[in-house]
Amino acid sequence: MGLWEAFLNWLRSLFFKQEMELSLIGLQNAGKTSLTGGYSEDMIPTVGFNMRKVTKGNVTIKLWDLGGQPRFRTDQDNLSISKSELHDLLSKPALSGIPDLKSITDREVCCFMISCKNSTNIDSVIDWLIKHSKSKS
Numbered sequence: 001m002g003l004w005e006a007f008l009n010w011l012r013s014l015f016f017k018q019e020m021e022l023s024l025i026g027l028q029n030a031g032k033t034s035l036t037g038g039y040s041e042d043m044i045p046t047v048g049f050n051m052r053k054v055t056k057g058n059v060t061i062k063l064w065d066l067g068g069q070p071r072f073r074t075d076q077d078n079l080s081i082s083k084s085e086l087h088d089l090l091s092k093p094a095l096s097g098i099p100d101l102k103s104i105t106d107r108e109v110c111c112f113m114i115s116c117k118n119s120t121n122i123d124s125v126i127d128w129l130i131k132h133s134k135s136k137s
């Protein structure tokens with residue numbers, strides 16, 4: 001990013017508040033609530049969903065943390081179920097253009113190794129999401 005572009009972005013951020021919505025999907029025990037609400041060893045499985053708002057700079061993120069039940073089913077077998085569910089979801093027209101791992105040719109994809117427990121890469125994920133969010137207008 002050039003200096004002029006960076007300056008314009010900074011100027012823009014002074015006047016324009018941005019909002020984005022984010023749905024966290026994943027099987028039970030994936031760590032969705034820990035990511036949005038804070039890490040704890042004793043987490044209660046989410047029933048329904050939680051909604052939280054997180055503000056970083058001039059960007060407000062509305063986070064929809066969806067429950068991943070059935071809640072007592074976590075093993076390697078779930079990986080293939082998770083994969084097919086994700087691909088099924090991404091094939092929906094409403095989600096076209098949303099970043100995913102299915103194809104790296106028509107949208108940007110990023111993969112981070114994160115830990116809510118050790119606060120590893122959480123900020124990097126939020127920064128990436130803000131940078132790549134789709135504008136509603």
Ligand SMILES: Nc1nc2c(ncn2[C@@H]2O[C@H](COP(=O)(O)OP(=O)(O)OP(=O)(O)O)[C@@H](O)[C@H]2O)c(=O)[nH]1
Binds near residue numbers: 118
């Ligand atoms: N080691 C480690 N454990 C984690 C991490 N994040 C979450 N956990 C643990 O994983 C378990 C499940 O975390 P949750 O955040 O409740 O998972 P969830 O995806 O919201 O689960 P559902 O609400 O049932 O869909 C809890 O015991 C957490 O302590 C992490 O970064 N590292």
Ligand SMILES: [Mg+2]
Binds near residue numbers: 032044046066
């Ligand atoms: Mg949860």
